[in-house]
Amino acid sequence: MAITEAHSREPFRLGMLLYDTRYRSITIQIIALIAVLTFFGWIVHNTVANLHALGKTFDFGFLGQRAGYDISQTLIPYTNDSTHGRAALVGILNTLLVAFLGCVTATIIGVFMGVLRLSSNWLIARLASVYVEMFRNVPVLLWILALMAIITDTLPAPSAFRGENASASMLFGDTVALTNRGAYVPWPIFGPGWQVVAGVFILSLIAILLFRRYAHARQEATGQALPVFWISLALFFLPALAADAVVGAVTLDVPTLQRFNFEGGGLIDKSLVALWFALALYTGAFIAEIVRGGIQAISRGQSEAAGALGLRPNRIMSLVILPQALRIIIPPLISQYLNLTKNSSLAIVVGYADVRATLGGITMNQTGRELECMLLMMGFYLLISLAISSLMNWYNSSIALKER
Amino acid sequence: MRHSLILGTTLALTLGAVSAASAATLDEVKARGTLKCGSNPGLAGFAAPDANGVWHGFDVDVCYALAAAIFGDPAKVEFTPLSGETRFTALASGEVDVLVRNSTWTFSRDVDLKLDFVGVNYYDGQGFIVSKDLGVTSAKELDGATVCIQTGTTTELNLADFFKANGMSYQPVPIQTEAEARQQFLAGACDSYTTDASGLAAVRATYPNPENYIILPEIISKEPLGPAVRHGDNQWGDIVRWTFNALVEAEELGVTKDNLDEMKNSDNPEIRRLLGVEGNLGGMFGLSPDWAYNAIKANGNYGEIFAATIGEGTPSNLARGLNAQWKDGGLMYSPPFR
Numbered sequence: 001m002a003i004t005e006a007h008s009r010e011p012f013r014l015g016m017l018l019y020d021t022r023y024r025s026i027t028i029q030i031i032a033l034i035a036v037l038t039f040f041g042w043i044v045h046n047t048v049a050n051l052h053a054l055g056k057t058f059d060f061g062f063l064g065q066r067a068g069y070d071i072s073q074t075l076i077p078y079t080n081d082s083t084h085g086r087a088a089l090v091g092i093l094n095t096l097l098v099a100f101l102g103c104v105t106a107t108i109i110g111v112f113m114g115v116l117r118l119s120s121n122w123l124i125a126r127l128a129s130v131y132v133e134m135f136r137n138v139p140v141l142l143w144i145l146a147l148m149a150i151i152t153d154t155l156p157a158p159s160a161f162r163g164e165n166a167s168a169s170m171l172f173g174d175t176v177a178l179t180n181r182g183a184y185v186p187w188p189i190f191g192p193g194w195q196v197v198a199g200v201f202i203l204s205l206i207a208i209l210l211f212r213r214y215a216h217a218r219q220e221a222t223g224q225a226l227p228v229f230w231i232s233l234a235l236f237f238l239p240a241l242a243a244d245a246v247v248g249a250v251t252l253d254v255p256t257l258q259r260f261n262f263e264g265g266g267l268i269d270k271s272l273v274a275l276w277f278a279l280a281l282y283t284g285a286f287i288a289e290i291v292r293g294g295i296q297a298i299s300r301g302q303s304e305a306a307g308a309l310g311l312r313p314n315r316i317m318s319l320v321i322l323p324q325a326l327r328i329i330i331p332p333l334i335s336q337y338l339n340l341t342k343n344s345s346l347a348i349v350v351g352y353a354d355v356r357a358t359l360g361g362i363t364m365n366q367t368g369r370e371l372e373c374m375l376l377m378m379g380f381y382l383l384i385s386l387a388i389s390s391l392m393n394w395y396n397s398s399i400a401l402k403e404r
Numbered sequence: 405m406r407h408s409l410i411l412g413t414t415l416a417l418t419l420g421a422v423s424a425a426s427a428a429t430l431d432e433v434k435a436r437g438t439l440k441c442g443s444n445p446g447l448a449g450f451a452a453p454d455a456n457g458v459w460h461g462f463d464v465d466v467c468y469a470l471a472a473a474i475f476g477d478p479a480k481v482e483f484t485p486l487s488g489e490t491r492f493t494a495l496a497s498g499e500v501d502v503l504v505r506n507s508t509w510t511f512s513r514d515v516d517l518k519l520d521f522v523g524v525n526y527y528d529g530q531g532f533i534v535s536k537d538l539g540v541t542s543a544k545e546l547d548g549a550t551v552c553i554q555t556g557t558t559t560e561l562n563l564a565d566f567f568k569a570n571g572m573s574y575q576p577v578p579i580q581t582e583a584e585a586r587q588q589f590l591a592g593a594c595d596s597y598t599t600d601a602s603g604l605a606a607v608r609a610t611y612p613n614p615e616n617y618i619i620l621p622e623i624i625s626k627e628p629l630g631p632a633v634r635h636g637d638n639q640w641g642d643i644v645r646w647t648f649n650a651l652v653e654a655e656e657l658g659v660t661k662d663n664l665d666e667m668k669n670s671d672n673p674e675i676r677r678l679l680g681v682e683g684n685l686g687g688m689f690g691l692s693p694d695w696a697y698n699a700i701k702a703n704g705n706y707g708e709i710f711a712a713t714i715g716e717g718t719p720s721n722l723a724r725g726l727n728a729q730w731k732d733g734g735l736m737y738s739p740p741f742r
Contacts, residue, residue: 054496055518055635068561070576080564149587157592159537180593181550181575260538260549260595261575270593351555351578362578365489365556368496368517 051371060376062367063088069362071353073269084363091358092380098275098354099341099384105280106340107333110287115317117292128288135285140343144278148350151270155180161257175254177262180270184255187266193249200243208235271352275344283340290332294325326399334392338385345381355380429501429633429640430474430690438480441467442500445485446582449606449713449720450506459483462713463504466525466631466648469699470502473647473691478702487580489556492517495634502644506600506629508558518635522645525630525706527726527735529623530559531601533608536616538595543622547572552585552594554578559599562625582607596620600627602714602722609719642689646741650696653678653738654705656729661704664697678741685741696741706736 017027051058063085070080075093078086117128135143156168158179170177177184215226244250255265298321306320307313347354348361355377364373433439443464444451451461464483471481484500495503496518506528507513509521532543532551540546543566553560555578567574577594579585586607589597597604601623608614631648633641654660657675659667668681676682680693687693703709710727714720728734 068564070564070574072576072578080568152587152591152593159592180591181577258548260546263548267575348555348578348580351580353578357555357578361489362555362560365492366512366561368492368512370493370496 058372060372062369067363071358073272073353084367087363088355088359091353091355094352095344095354098272098344098347101276102279102283102340102344103337105276106283106287109280109284111291113284113288114291117288118295132285132288135282140278140282141346141349143282144275144346144350147278148274151274152180158257158261177255182270182273183268184262184265185268186252186254188250189253191249191251193247196247197240197244197250201240204235204239208232211235271350274350275347275352279340279343283336286336287333290329294329295321297328298324327401330392330396334389337388337392341384341388342381429637430643433474433501438482439467439471439474440482440484440500442486442491442494442503442505443483444505445487447506447603447606448610449718462709463506465703465709465713466504468702469651470644470647472702473695473699476692476698488554492519495519495632502631502633504631506603507632509628509630510558519632520635520641521630521632522641523630523648524628525648526602528600528602528627528629530562530598530625530627531604531623532596532598532620533604533617534596534620536618543620543624544570546574546596549595550575550577552577552579552588552597554585554599555580558627563598566624605722606720639689643691647699649738650678650699651706652736653741654700655707656731656738659700659705660708661701664701674741
């Protein structure tokens with residue numbers, strides 16, 4: 001005590017910034033901060049000077065100009081008269097679409113394969129291992145290209161559906177055509193009165209929720225289980241279909257073969273399919289390993305105890321093991337979702353119009369605004385990644401073990 | 405490749421020294437000892453490497469002539485294959501010294517992208533190729549078709565304009581390279597492939613059964629293709645411009661690869677000035693007096709290059725058409741060498 005008091009009374013000297021442990025860490029931090037700021041300041045200054053030397057301005061005005069190019073797959077109305085900004089938005093939505101589809105599919109594949117890999121059936125466990133090793137150890141770019149080539153070269157062209165002796169035919173009662181341009185599927189058209197059908201559908205969703213709660217309470221009380229899945233499935237489809245049969249508002253537009261293409265209905269572009277499944281299968285292999293690790297981390301005693309209570313193996317997995325494993329699985333799963341979303345920027349190799357292809361490809365090329373487009377794209381990916389991870393972190397904390 | 409190039413530009417913009425963009429390109433090229441030329445990654449007749457990795461073609465011959473004009477040795481050139489998307493970025497960031505990659509000279513590229521197109525080595529226009537089985541004889545019958553299109557090109561914009569002007573709809577399939585276009589088109593994943601008519605003739609020649617495909621008669625755009633350099637280095641721009649002009653002038657004056665040395669003794673003062681026997685035109689922009697002699701010696705004059713790479717009798721089998729000398733009713737016209 002006496003010593004520290006003596007120190008604090010000692011007059012401050014410049015040398016103490018380096019030799020006195022109380023000040024040294026602060027000194028180092030300030031020096032590091034200055035170095036970092038200087039570095040970024042230099043980069044910004046250098047960029048401005050280089051742009052000036054090239055005679056280029058830093059300007060986002062190009063986003064308001066007419067784009068002039070067409071995009072094959074769009075979620076919102078877009079024509080070549082729309083602006084570059086709208087083209088970028090089309091790209092952003094396409095990125096989000098493939099990221100969403102990819103994450104959902106990868107999770108399903110991953111959980112399935114992760115559980116199968118632990119199967120006691122030798123063949124099934126080995127097949128799952130082969131899947132994981134095959135997809136995990138080949139770059140995703142090659143999988144995207146391979147799927148694209150498979151679709152292009154194995155599925156028939158629309159012309160193969162033509163004529164008396166057509167070599168290809170439509171599926172599901174002539175409503176779906178799988179071609180090497182994509183899948184032409186029936187698409188709903190919302191006529192007058194569609195609100196009624198939509199309202200019935202929402203009501204049936206609420207009914208499903210209420211029914212599940214009732215079935216749960218009933219099981220708690222009496223121990224009798226209802227066939228929840230089948231009744232929910234029926235509630236999902238039947239009321240809306242019945243309402244539509246009465247009102248006749250929603251009709252299906254079925255694709256028909258025209259001069260060059262199938263017209264009508266909806267087109268699921270093959271580039272979307274190739275990208276979606278390549279990303280899902282690739283990321284699914286990583287998720288399978290995470291799931292396997294999560295399951296193996298649960299002590300064997302848990303499943304033995306559940307077995308002793310008389311639960312069947314699939315019930316042990318879904319009621320005892322997976323809920324506990326989830327706490328271990330979620331955090332690494334977040335980074336797999338982020339990887340998938342960022343890997344979707346490979347879309348351009350198959351011509352899928354994601355944000356990298358529209359804003360960072362055609363727009364950048366036609367307007368010559370490399371720096372602006374790069375910054376916008378980096379900002380977008382940063383934002384979407386942060387959004388995904390905060391969403392998943394929120395979910396993680398909601399299922400985490402609650403200490404009471 | 406593409407990612408590294410874009411990254412390269414961004415890095416060059418952020419980290420590169422300020423002087424890099426404006427330094428005298430000629431001095432840089434001379435110090436380096438090779439010319440860096442941006443070329444098409446593979447378009448038969450225009451730019452394609454042979455089995456030994458040596459590049460041949462109508463466009464790359466301009467680079468060989470340029471290297472010969474600077475170093476006296478046509479071999480001192482390095483080719484960087486560039487996609488339609490990356491080419492201007494690569495040129496702007498200084499990854500290549502000159503871009504000879506069937507690129508269309510347009511206002512916005514010249515003004516807004518800060519490029520200088522120094523001339524036109526091929527007057528072209530955009531066309532369509534279709535399979536004969538479709539029974540299509542005119543591009544105006546393509547309503548509802550799926551069209552393969554190289555992304556990042558002027559053809560992408562022309563296509564949108566053409567279909568709009570004719571009140572037709574289409575489904576674009578963006579592709580990045582000639583190889584991809586070939587795969588998609590031959591598999592029937594697109595009904596038509598559109599690019600410059602010269603390019604269509606070149607790729608059709610490489611298809612398994614060229615007679616099964618026809619190039620539709622409509623030419624829907626003007627596509628003056630030419631070599632491009634960065635804005636701001638006029639000396640370098642002059643060198644590329646006048647090296648190309650020398651090839652055109654040589655054809656007009658009847659100077660060929662074979663009679664080059666005889667022509668040195670010609671009485672025609674125009675030929676003597678061109679070949680550096682009289683005066684020192686080359687010295688005015690930092691090259692040796694016999695720069696044009698070397699350039700012509702590399703692969704011959706404009707007409708010889710045309711005939712050897714894409715002219716009649718080659719797989720591309722293109723007529724001179726607009727690209728004939730002005731005396732023969734074409735547009736090839738070199739300003740005088742004096």
